[in-house]
Amino acid sequence: MAAVFRGSRILWGKCLRHADYTLVSSRSMASKTPVGFVGLGNMGNPMAKNLLKHGYPVIATDVFPESCKELQELGAQIVDNPAEVADRADRIVTMLPSSPNVIDVYTGANGILKKVKKGSLLIDSSTIDPAVSKEMAVAVEKMGAVFMDAPVSGGVGAATTGKLTFMVGGVEEEFTAAQELLSCMGANVVYCGAVGTGQAAKICNNMLLAIGMIGTSETMNLGIRLGLDPKLLAKILNMSSGRCWSSDTYNPVPGVMEGVPSGNNYQGGFGTQLMAKDLGLAQATATNTKTPVPLGSLAHQIYRMMCARGYAGKDFSSVFMFLREEEEAVEKEKEQSQ
Amino acid sequence: MAAVFRGSRILWGKCLRHADYTLVSSRSMASKTPVGFVGLGNMGNPMAKNLLKHGYPVIATDVFPESCKELQELGAQIVDNPAEVADRADRIVTMLPSSPNVIDVYTGANGILKKVKKGSLLIDSSTIDPAVSKEMAVAVEKMGAVFMDAPVSGGVGAATTGKLTFMVGGVEEEFTAAQELLSCMGANVVYCGAVGTGQAAKICNNMLLAIGMIGTSETMNLGIRLGLDPKLLAKILNMSSGRCWSSDTYNPVPGVMEGVPSGNNYQGGFGTQLMAKDLGLAQATATNTKTPVPLGSLAHQIYRMMCARGYAGKDFSSVFMFLREEEEAVEKEKEQSQ
Amino acid sequence: MAAVFRGSRILWGKCLRHADYTLVSSRSMASKTPVGFVGLGNMGNPMAKNLLKHGYPVIATDVFPESCKELQELGAQIVDNPAEVADRADRIVTMLPSSPNVIDVYTGANGILKKVKKGSLLIDSSTIDPAVSKEMAVAVEKMGAVFMDAPVSGGVGAATTGKLTFMVGGVEEEFTAAQELLSCMGANVVYCGAVGTGQAAKICNNMLLAIGMIGTSETMNLGIRLGLDPKLLAKILNMSSGRCWSSDTYNPVPGVMEGVPSGNNYQGGFGTQLMAKDLGLAQATATNTKTPVPLGSLAHQIYRMMCARGYAGKDFSSVFMFLREEEEAVEKEKEQSQ
């Protein structure tokens, strides 16, 4: 490991003009120095626990004090705000709900940048607009520290078992240092390119996922209406060109697969509301870059309509139920048409 | 083989009240008796050749006499019209462009039903509205014969190499007899259920395929605009929940994969116009069954717009090019905004 | 009136080769000879009453005998089936729910064509696929009679008060004869062109109506969310380029206008289910003519989804409620995001 870092230090000399060499070096070499963690929600909590499990002292904070209790009992040190975290740790992971939270945690009155040390490595695992990631990177670099975006794929389950996938954007020379921490919390850590590309990869994947899920749902629904057995139809799609993750791994039709939310009344999994949020980010980046995304845009609208009709908390595969004709509705329609 | 048919004969006694038992029996047992073939277009031609290769005498016809020449030189007997085919063969495969052609070939003035023998097996491999397949089945059954729909997946290449996939709908007891012929022309022969379900499976698969292809195209386009390397993005999608056949097997972005139409200026493959036709069928069946198919419907409209803009003959993965901003257009826009 | 017909008789000599001149002539000149009516549903019933009011003897039938009672009490003669109607009247109006009903009433075992007299004028006011209207016209013409399609705009209210709009397709020379009857039931009778163009005009109008209604609903909803007063927003749209019938005459937002279904819990008016049916026809004709109709297609899907969610019997302006966030849903979402 040391050898790797020795190499990367040389590269840093060329790339990170604002970084303080000595501090960066000490951060990298003493791998069990404290790690800061900001945001102990449903995802952040199990992620921070995994850092503890791997032997890292954790300095953490959250706007809701009660979120910190469990971690404190496990040995983490809880401080008042992000600035305090930055005062005591030179490697910090942030995991927050949306762009405004990230902006506040980094640049706010008690934000990380108030006390960040030169050479610190700041990794943001929130899913936000890549343009905001880039803004944060610029602000962080001005303080002589390094910012990387590293949003995750996989839900609370993967966070708990340490099986998340991290998509990482930032200076390539820092990737190994980020990987060291992230691999405690995830099974895959993928380098995507410059700052913001981690977010871009996450957003792109989730947009295509939403399209595939709605597409699978309407296809399965149509096939069933046309007399096909759902399991047989799934089998045919999966051996043909209609195959996708939503058809072969996470089928939305109850009874086709086991161990997926469609078999459990769409509880657990990835909430419709979270998918709507990610599609909103995809839409915003597409609008800003003038990229036409007709299906992604319609997928966004469908998940938005679902949120307005009581599906916000159900798994996003519940779009199958949203599109399916309700028995009651069918009866009404029959009466009407007479 | 004989054993299998002995068993199925017993079942037939219960199911096929209109069928002439003796004739059906003779058809099944003498497997190298002639096979009729109607429709020698781009697909039908190589399919009929494969029947010849497997030792079946072929009696064929097509509305365009020149289409028959090559097959005649290879030993097929060419006759004037479908009725003549039915006069000389009790197993017939039809491969036609659209519903009206199928209706004409079966029920027209010189159609198969004019001379069909009792107990004949009529297999239609055209891709048409499942409602028309059901109508044909009723008309065929009235003549004491059997009708199955068996549309194919896979293009001219698969037809030539005998690697098509057949999705078969019809009386289950006849499936083995159909399979005997179809396996000469395809690698997979899948039984889907009652008459019309072969078409239903085909239509469903292609609708989801179109959604996946457009979704992959807009996602790749957005990712590239956001600074991601296309090969890397494809790799990330393919290890994540965005994975689909269009991303991992038939990627629409030039340079990402080899051996696919995107690497060859979108020549060959499955034409945009044919995809638009299949999506029109999907739309019609969805409308008739009152099934909401929002993404399938928009996919149809996009392929329809592409046909109107010069993409009719290009592979359907060319939607990537359709959505991508043209260099010239970008330049114009820049000038305008000044 | 006679003068007009004398002129049109001359034109007929050139155009209607199959029609029996003498019978046509007698039909036209004795304007108070019986008029046949097939289909006494919600619309047909008040339409037939208006013919009675204008002094026409009415010979009527319906598949549901109870539908005939009221008209019988008002003096209409009820017969068993459409063939009997055709036996006793040489001018017949049909008003039926969908294409299969029309096909059956004209060409079925007891259909009009079994006993139609040469020179009869058959006017179909059903809203159906223009392709079916054309088929009926061909079949009718073979019997030496004349067919016109004359679908209506306006609901049960307009049918009752005789204020319907008829869009008429067929031979221009017959328009005056059709107009004579139709003007008893409607305020506007518009000649649209050859057979099928009445349907085409109806379908086109309703597709644009649906687009305008959904567009108005999402626009009003967005404006309200952005802090605009709904009445003020409607006023601004109506004096600007966003103006449309749905914004200025039939506004979907409760409280903006009086005397429209949005002010009465979306009761009465034009049912969502009927709009979905008309959009299905629009979709089918667009698919058949390979015309891209992206917004019309999405409007169809939205009304189809509404039917599946309990809106089938509500006025089509209830799409405003469908798109609006439910209070309960909002609350749930807030809880989820904490």
Next chain:
Amino acid sequence: MAAVFRGSRILWGKCLRHADYTLVSSRSMASKTPVGFVGLGNMGNPMAKNLLKHGYPVIATDVFPESCKELQELGAQIVDNPAEVADRADRIVTMLPSSPNVIDVYTGANGILKKVKKGSLLIDSSTIDPAVSKEMAVAVEKMGAVFMDAPVSGGVGAATTGKLTFMVGGVEEEFTAAQELLSCMGANVVYCGAVGTGQAAKICNNMLLAIGMIGTSETMNLGIRLGLDPKLLAKILNMSSGRCWSSDTYNPVPGVMEGVPSGNNYQGGFGTQLMAKDLGLAQATATNTKTPVPLGSLAHQIYRMMCARGYAGKDFSSVFMFLREEEEAVEKEKEQSQ
């Protein structure tokens, strides 16, 4: 006029705590004191000219010096930057292409806020995100001045003839003062509510306009394909419930109306690219407020695709041409299907 202001002064005492009373008062009463103008593009130039025509001394600036020449020759005083404008005028109108420009002109290094006088009235006629308008209002209020958003409807023609419509958001008590200036440049000045509602009204109108225009285009195209005469179809729509501004005032089909861009190869009018920009704003505000706008969203995507296909500079009614099947494409398709 004085009477009105005497009344409004009293209201101000209650509402505008940060405003300097004396300065505001002097600004209002001496109506021909200089007016500042920032942004002399296609729209700003004729707007500023109309202020000159009405006798107002104009102090103007633009990033492109050549844009200022014509106005200078007409008597305007040209200064270096927005700060200089604010130094010399206490009423300023800004007319800029997009949000970043507005942010820069108000809060940049040489922005208005560097030298704005207390009590100044700053009117922004740019079309931007209402959230940015609200941010500007907050920043302006901190300096003791007043900000109103007043985007326009109507193009270069209306700007030249002084026939624009202004949709104004801001403190109601300042509306009369804003109206005094805006009525020199527009025929309608509509008060919409709090700051940002002017933008909201503009965005809502243009979203519905885009939906109506695409809807009219696909409807006209479908009707023509079904055999209807375009002029007759337009007439029928306009007397029915399909009526909208795009069908009765700005019909997109060449030959239906005179004096509209469709009669002039879609030159002039309101560019596709500008419509795409406004729809992007609508999409962003809808995403931020979690409002489903399915048709608005698809309209955005269609105009975005058009920009990518060479339509950026054509009038937005050219969507009719975009959707129409190209002759060449039709020919190709025919060849392919043989």
